[in-house]
Amino acid sequence: MIEIKNIHKEFDxxxxxxxxxxxxxxGKINMVIGGSGTGxxxxxxxxxxxxxxxxxxxxxxxxxxVTASNDTIKSIRREMGVLFQGGALFDSKTVxxxxxxxxxxxxxxxxxxxxxxxxxxxxxxxxxxxxxxxxSDISGGMKKRVGIARAIVMNPKYLFCDEPNSGLxxxxxxxxxxxxxxxxxxxxxxxxxxxxxxxxxxxxxxYVVFLKDGKKLWEGSNKTLMATDxxxxxxxxxxxxx
Numbered sequence: 001m002i003e004i005k006n007i008h009k010e011f012d013x014x015x016x017x018x019x020x021x022x023x024x025x026x027g028k029i030n031m032v033i034g035g036s037g038t039g040x041x042x043x044x045x046x047x048x049x050x051x052x053x054x055x056x057x058x059x060x061x062x063x064x065x066v067t068a069s070n071d072t073i074k075s076i077r078r079e080m081g082v083l084f085q086g087g088a089l090f091d092s093k094t095v096x097x098x099x100x101x102x103x104x105x106x107x108x109x110x111x112x113x114x115x116x117x118x119x120x121x122x123x124x125x126x127x128x129x130x131x132x133x134x135x136s137d138i139s140g141g142m143k144k145r146v147g148i149a150r151a152i153v154m155n156p157k158y159l160f161c162d163e164p165n166s167g168l169x170x171x172x173x174x175x176x177x178x179x180x181x182x183x184x185x186x187x188x189x190x191x192x193x194x195x196x197x198x199x200x201x202x203x204x205x206x207y208v209v210f211l212k213d214g215k216k217l218w219e220g221s222n223k224t225l226m227a228t229d230x231x232x233x234x235x236x237x238x239x240x241x242x
Contacts, residue, residue: 001026002047002158002190007056009042009214016042017053018214022207026157027188029181029204031195034211035236040194043211044162047192048082049073060158078106081151081189083161089135089143089150096122096131099150106154121149125179141172145179152183159184159191165200173197177204198240201225210236 002024009017017039024030032040045051047058049065058065060076068076089098100118103109109117122128125145130138138146144164151159161180165173181204184191195201201208205222212232220228228234 001061002030002192003057003059004043004047005057005059007043007046007053007058009039009046009051009053016214017046020056020209020211020214020216022209022216022219024190024192025207026190027185028206029184029191029193030207030209031193031201031205032209032211033195033198033201033205033236035196038211039214040211041162044160044192044194048080048160049077078154079157081154081156081159083144083147083151083159083164085162085164085166089146091135093135094131095127095133095135095138095146098135098146099153102150102154118149118153121153122146124152124183125149140167141169141175144168144172144176148176148179148183152187155187156189159189161191161193161195163194163196165195165197170199173200174203180204196240198237212236 005021007017007020020043032043034040042051046053053066063072063076065073065076096115096118099121100114103114103117119128119131122131125148127142127145130142135143164176164180168176177200180191202222208220208222208225209216210218210233218228218230218233
């Protein structure tokens, strides 16, 4: 479980996150939604340690990532998997080498062990046949699947996905959604998805946080989302679903 409490973040005096909190459950698809510039990506960066909030806590099973010692921070980071927007693959590395990369920098395993684990993860996303290919040789949807394989190669407890469907056609987007959902359930991961794709949110958002101007204005599930009486959320939904 991941808890965020009273997260504040600002840049040059401009408040980007203003007292955001939430509780992201293990084994569930937890989603953060909102329009452009509402603080979604900044919140994600605060949660994974790229940015440090001015105030607040990010608790990983009770461990505060914001104030933790360097050893605890390293320990928590080893428990994270991140699917970056666009895949963020290394162009100069093969698909297998991209998936293996976290093992190369974070473990002392032999090359044989690392390759075996990377291949297992590629098999899980249906891409073992592409192991020797370069990122430039595969499609956008395949790149996302490679990114997912890399994100799970360390057997993470926490999985973060930043706009996993951006740039994908609707059919491929559904496949990526299903893969993220399957992996979350299969490995009982705490998954946090930043998304603007309302089809994804309505399909798999078991816990949803809506941000507007850096504040949390609503939280609930995909089952209660459409019945909201929050005007800002109603307006957001109307622009995304019509």
